[in-house]
Amino acid sequence: MGTFKAAFINEVEKIYRKKKVVVAAILSLLAIVMGQLLVTGVNKGFGLITASSTQFPILVLSLLVNTILPLFTALVAIDVFSGEFSHNTMKITLTRPVSRVKLYTAKISAIAFFVLANLLMVMLLSLAVGFIFNSVSLSVFGILRIVLSYIVTLIPVMSFALIIVFLSNVLKSGTTVFFLSIILFIAFNALSLVFPRYANIFITSMFDWYILWNVDTIPLGKLIREFFIMAGYVIMFYTAGYYMFDKKDL
Amino acid sequence: METVLEISGLTKLYKNGRGIFDINLNIYKGDVFGFLGPNGAGKTTAMKIMTGLMLPDSGDVKIFGHSVLTEFEKAMNKVGCIIETAESYPYLSPYENLKLFARFYDDIDNSRIDEVLELTGILKFKNEKVKNFSLGMKQRLGIAAAILSKPELIILDEPLNGLDVEGMIEMRKLIKMLAENERTTFFISSHLIHDVELTCNRIGILYNGKVVNVDTTENILKNFASLENYFVSEVGKNGNV
Numbered sequence: 359m360g361t362f363k364a365a366f367i368n369e370v371e372k373i374y375r376k377k378k379v380v381v382a383a384i385l386s387l388l389a390i391v392m393g394q395l396l397v398t399g400v401n402k403g404f405g406l407i408t409a410s411s412t413q414f415p416i417l418v419l420s421l422l423v424n425t426i427l428p429l430f431t432a433l434v435a436i437d438v439f440s441g442e443f444s445h446n447t448m449k450i451t452l453t454r455p456v457s458r459v460k461l462y463t464a465k466i467s468a469i470a471f472f473v474l475a476n477l478l479m480v481m482l483l484s485l486a487v488g489f490i491f492n493s494v495s496l497s498v499f500g501i502l503r504i505v506l507s508y509i510v511t512l513i514p515v516m517s518f519a520l521i522i523v524f525l526s527n528v529l530k531s532g533t534t535v536f537f538l539s540i541i542l543f544i545a546f547n548a549l550s551l552v553f554p555r556y557a558n559i560f561i562t563s564m565f566d567w568y569i570l571w572n573v574d575t576i577p578l579g580k581l582i583r584e585f586f587i588m589a590g591y592v593i594m595f596y597t598a599g600y601y602m603f604d605k606k607d608l
Numbered sequence: 609m610e611t612v613l614e615i616s617g618l619t620k621l622y623k624n625g626r627g628i629f630d631i632n633l634n635i636y637k638g639d640v641f642g643f644l645g646p647n648g649a650g651k652t653t654a655m656k657i658m659t660g661l662m663l664p665d666s667g668d669v670k671i672f673g674h675s676v677l678t679e680f681e682k683a684m685n686k687v688g689c690i691i692e693t694a695e696s697y698p699y700l701s702p703y704e705n706l707k708l709f710a711r712f713y714d715d716i717d718n719s720r721i722d723e724v725l726e727l728t729g730i731l732k733f734k735n736e737k738v739k740n741f742s743l744g745m746k747q748r749l750g751i752a753a754a755i756l757s758k759p760e761l762i763i764l765d766e767p768l769n770g771l772d773v774e775g776m777i778e779m780r781k782l783i784k785m786l787a788e789n790e791r792t793t794f795f796i797s798s799h800l801i802h803d804v805e806l807t808c809n810r811i812g813i814l815y816n817g818k819v820v821n822v823d824t825t826e827n828i829l830k831n832f833a834s835l836e837n838y839f840v841s842e843v844g845k846n847g848n849v
Contacts, residue, residue, distance in 0.1 A: 364711035367711060372697065372708075447695050450696065450709075452659075453659045453660065453689050455683075455685045607661070607663060608656065608662065
């Protein structure tokens with residue numbers, strides 16, 4: 359456990375010390391600003407109240423989860439694996455007394471930490487902006503739903519991230535993995551539109567999984583079914599990625 | 609004599625037909641072992657397998673009795689190494705780099721980090737970003753990282769790469785100091801034969817992926833004028849230089 363903790367702290371520190379995270383934070387803030395401009399524009403233009411203080415964070419989440427978050431999750435996942443292989447820095451940790459399974463898990467946990475931190479930062483800021491600029495409709499239940507919506511979004515995003523991690527351990531070039539991830543993202547979205555009955559199989563369609571948690575009557579059956587599909591993705595790609603990582607000669 | 613490193617039947621074959629074949633070697637406590645061989649002989653391959661960077665086709669490496677294949681953490685707990693090139697994170701300072709490495713070991717405090725930076729002569733650059741370092745400075749940092757945890761076995765692949773004459777002399781002194789004062793065992797590969805002659809007390813020669821001979825430096829120098837002559841002779845017996 360001690361070496362896993364050391365590896366996890368190191369991986370988080372490495373992610374946080376890179377400029378990508380700062381850019382991700384700035385762009386995430388931009389999502390909030392864009393959301394607010396949209397709301398203000400519609401309010402003033404049409405005289406409507408489009409988003410209350412508790413709806414605003416959900417509007418921002420829908421913007422974030424379909425644009426900036428998957429993009430930066432992909433960049434961070436590629437950096438953590440392909441980046442370290444290509445810059446030859448992977449061997450720094452691999453020659454320390456930490457097993458490959460612990461290092462692999464620590465790296466994935468660090469990616470999850472980045473995603474969660476990004477989500478929570480945007481949630482807190484959008485809540486604050488919602489309270490300041492939009493009509494006040496504060497309720498503890500509403501806030502709890504927002505918190506839940508942001509937290510459960512971690513699961514579909516990480517399911518997608520694990521596909522990228524697997525590709526990073528199969529392909530040598532980080533650039534190839536990045537473009538493949540974008541193609542995959544677009545293809546999954548297109549396929550879920552063309553074959554809506556099978557949309558659940560294409561993991562990106564589940565980025566809006568939080569909606570199921572945010573309705574008055576939670577559709578438990580659908581929620582559990584989608585959770586198991588995502589769990590299947592996680593188990594498959596975590597295992598396949600680890601197999602490739604463990605067998606890799608440096 | 610306590611066996612620190614035990615290599616048995618180590619084989620790794622590449623697609624191009626090169627590799628290492630059935631290497632058997634024992635390194636004992638207090639040895640400063642020089643691993644000599646021409647380019648492409650398989651030195652780095654053997655060292656990569658020893659440190660878990662590569663899997664062998666067959667055979668095993670045991671460090672302090674623990675197999676690197678099945679008990680990696682235990683095997684590497686008292687090992688420091690530089691393999692092929694001394695790597696560090698360029699966006700961090702030497703101090704931050706060592707702080708990261710220190711987390712894998714018990715009882716390494718900030719004063720130990722300063723101590724190894726001082727020993728390798730880069731203490732005054734401790735807060736500069738590594739990306740601005742020369743090759744020699746990166747090599748010094750690599751050596752600082754290798755000795756950080758006070759390891760009992762240090763595996764160094766071409767440790768003098770990129771160092772100037774002053775740096776080479778300092779490194780040689782450092783290796784001798786650690787071997788004499790701390791009884792640290794060294795496994796060093798180098799193409800600088802003269803340096804190996806001055807630093808190592810046992811020599812192994814690897815040629816075409818096979819260990820062709822192992823002897824003490826003292827014995828070798830009794831029979832040959834220099835280590836270079838011995839190397840040429842041993843390699844000559846097994847092929848052309």
